[in-house]
Amino acid sequence: MISAFAVGEANILETLTNIIKLWEETNFVVKQYRDTKDRFFITEVDELIVQLEDNQMTVQTSMGSKFVAEIRDTVEEWEKKLGYISDCIDEWLVFQKSWMYLENIFNAEDIQK
Numbered sequence: 025m026i027s028a029f030a031v032g033e034a035n036i037l038e039t040l041t042n043i044i045k046l047w048e049e050t051n052f053v054v055k056q057y058r059d060t061k062d063r064f065f066i067t068e069v070d071e072l073i074v075q076l077e078d079n080q081m082t083v084q085t086s087m088g089s090k091f092v093a094e095i096r097d098t099v100e101e102w103e104k105k106l107g108y109i110s111d112c113i114d115e116w117l118v119f120q121k122s123w124m125y126l127e128n129i130f131n132a133e134d135i136q137k
């Protein structure tokens with residue numbers, strides 16, 4: 025019984041460690057906006073979002089496990105962190121889309137006059 029709990033907890037920790045390592049190594053891809061030297065926009069987020077959603081599901085599943093009791097705080101911390109990452113990406117993409125749309129409008133000569 026004790027060994028079964030230890031193995032279950034070790035499996036959760038290994039999975040969580042892999043998720044942590046993955047996010048420590050994850051970089052966002054940004055590209056230069058048009059011909060500007062100081063404006064960039066985030067690209068290639070589709071795979072990143074899929075990865076994030078998979079990791080969130082894995083962590084949520086771990087939270088429901090009977091083996092999580094001793095490491096609940098760590099798993100909850102990463103559940104929150106992944107939620108923050110998701111919120112940040114969502115807000116970033118909404119802002120970026122609005123900015124790109126408005127930037128075209130405000131660069132029109134008649135508007136600038």
